Amino acid sequence: xxxxxxxxxxxxxxxxxxxxxxxxLRKVLSRxxxxxxxxxxxxxxxxxxxxxxxxxxGLKVAQIDLSPQDHHAYYAGFSNSILWPSFHLRLDLxxxxxxxxxxxxxxxxxxxxxxxxxxxxxxxxxxHDYHLIPLASELxxxxxxxxxxxxxxxPFPTADALYAIPHHGELMRDLSRYDLxxxxxxxxxxxxxxxxxxxxxxxxxxxxxEAVDFSDTEVAAFPIGSDPEAFAxxxxxxxxxxxxxxxxxxxGEQELVLGVxxxxxxxxxxxxxEAYEKLLANxxxxxxxxxxxxxxxxxxxxIKEYQETSDTLDAICGRVMGRFAEPDWAPLTYVKRTYGQxxxxxxYRLARVALVTPLRDGMNLVAHExxxxxxxENPGVLILSxxxxxxxxxxxxxxVNPFDTDETAEALRVALDMxxxxxxxxxxxxxxxxxxxxVDDWALAFLERLxxxxxxxxxxxxxxxxxxxxx
Ligand code: F6P
Numbered sequence: 001x002x003x004x005x006x007x008x009x010x011x012x013x014x015x016x017x018x019x020x021x022x023x024x025l026r027k028v029l030s031r032x033x034x035x036x037x038x039x040x041x042x043x044x045x046x047x048x049x050x051x052x053x054x055x056x057x058g059l060k061v062a063q064i065d066l067s068p069q070d071h072h073a074y075y076a077g078f079s080n081s082i083l084w085p086s087f088h089l090r091l092d093l094x095x096x097x098x099x100x101x102x103x104x105x106x107x108x109x110x111x112x113x114x115x116x117x118x119x120x121x122x123x124x125x126x127x128h129d130y131h132l133i134p135l136a137s138e139l140x141x142x143x144x145x146x147x148x149x150x151x152x153x154x155p156f157p158t159a160d161a162l163y164a165i166p167h168h169g170e171l172m173r174d175l176s177r178y179d180l181x182x183x184x185x186x187x188x189x190x191x192x193x194x195x196x197x198x199x200x201x202x203x204x205x206x207x208x209x210e211a212v213d214f215s216d217t218e219v220a221a222f223p224i225g226s227d228p229e230a231f232a233x234x235x236x237x238x239x240x241x242x243x244x245x246x247x248x249x250x251x252g253e254q255e256l257v258l259g260v261x262x263x264x265x266x267x268x269x270x271x272x273x274e275a276y277e278k279l280l281a282n283x284x285x286x287x288x289x290x291x292x293x294x295x296x297x298x299x300x301x302x303i304k305e306y307q308e309t310s311d312t313l314d315a316i317c318g319r320v321m322g323r324f325a326e327p328d329w330a331p332l333t334y335v336k337r338t339y340g341q342x343x344x345x346x347x348y349r350l351a352r353v354a355l356v357t358p359l360r361d362g363m364n365l366v367a368h369e370x371x372x373x374x375x376x377e378n379p380g381v382l383i384l385s386x387x388x389x390x391x392x393x394x395x396x397x398x399x400v401n402p403f404d405t406d407e408t409a410e411a412l413r414v415a416l417d418m419x420x421x422x423x424x425x426x427x428x429x430x431x432x433x434x435x436x437x438x439v440d441d442w443a444l445a446f447l448e449r450l451x452x453x454x455x456x457x458x459x460x461x462x463x464x465x466x467x468x469x470x471x
Pocket of ligand 1: 010129153154299362
């Protein structure tokens with residue numbers, strides 16, 4: 001039976017999984033023979049090129065260390081200062097240092113060199129995310145003939161943004177070495193297809209004349225989801241109830257408006273707080289009646305643009321506090337730390353409104369998790385950016401343009417005034433959609449397309465406790 005080999009930058013650690021990727025794929029490997037391969041999280045001046053195989057809570061995980069210089073160029077540099085901003089259409093926030101690309105390729109080559117000796121000819125390899133676009137090329141150069149699939153967790157850029165990325169020609173050629181490329185949304189498939197079909201031969205490709213041939217690569221949307229049933233259970237767990245109790249004491253009669261995001265400029269946090277400010281400015285009746293809680297764990301904080309986003313958010317939250325707070329009332333709480341998943345599920349359950357308003361996002365699992373955690377008899381309202389992949393799944397949310405803070409402020413008013421019957425009708429539709437796009441089916445659909453028959457070949461399902469993510 002074919003094994004499944006999952007490759008990603010981060011590998012799952014012991015204890016509860018923190019990221020959406022780890023959560024989803026842990027399940028796959030609990031059901032199929034195989035292992036997970038990636039970076040150990042350790043930096044050392046002289047990394048061993050041979051991977052260490054470890055047992056992590058019943059999962060086989062092979063890991064390599066990286067040197068600090070390579071890791072910086074590959075992760076903070078090319079991946080997160082060039083690819084991340086460009087793929088999120090924030091070219092103004094991209095920083096280009098040419099040596100980062102060499103580090104990015106070097107790390108991908110190290111991954112391939114360490115992984116290749118572990119592979120059997122019929123292993124099916126599933127590579128994740130923008131850190132590892134060149135991995136199939138590097139593996140093929142070492143002789144790997146396996147089926148290799150690639151899944152992009154972030155949006156695919158428009159052609160203009162792609163042209164702005166140094167070495168985009170090589171990267172597209174690297175993508176053509178995969179048998180299957182999966183995207184989050186139809187929007188991404190359309191952007192990719194548009195690029196592949198209209199690539200300009202004179203400026204594209206290594207020889208400058210030759211367009212990349214994608215005829216051997218299948219491309220499709222596989223929208224990722226969560227596990228709404230597990231979220232429903234988590235939201236009534238003792239830890240969630242404890243959080244709800246704690247919040248009830250603090251909030252009294254006030255309605256909770258909730259945001260939960262990594263502190264990332266793509267999440268539209270300053271615009272969100274500004275929309276809330278407009279709600280309070282335009283509707284005096286909501287003062288003392290609502291409270292915004294923004295949970296924003298810091299992320300990639302060695303990168304200047306992330307530090308600046310954090311400073312901007314500090315300033316805007318301070319401004320709103322200064323404008324509306326009274327000695328006995330605060331309009332908002334802004335928490336820069338991570339919460340345990342059951343506590344988050346409790347917050348989701350309590351929140352009358354979830355503000356999920358990224359400026360651009362691959363999917364956004366917080367939207368899925370919020371839906372899963374609602375009380376069917378008294379559900380809250382999801383306000384969702386139309387630029388999140390989740391907008392294709394959740395047309396029954398209140399869809400907003402996050403750049404238009406007047407529109408988001410009005411959506412907040414509508415959400416807070418929404419009668420119970422409409423909340424229920426909308427939530428039922430959202431919950432059906434979240435269930436139809438659950439994470440198990442997502443993984444099986446991708447693997448089945450990559451290697452037909454592999455899904456049925458898996459053994460009996462082992463129950464893995466699903467934990468939430470702040471992706
Ligand atoms: O959204 C893309 C993603 O890579 C997620 O898979 C992950 O949870 C998140 O960003 C965090 O990224 P990092 O590994 O840089 O902390």
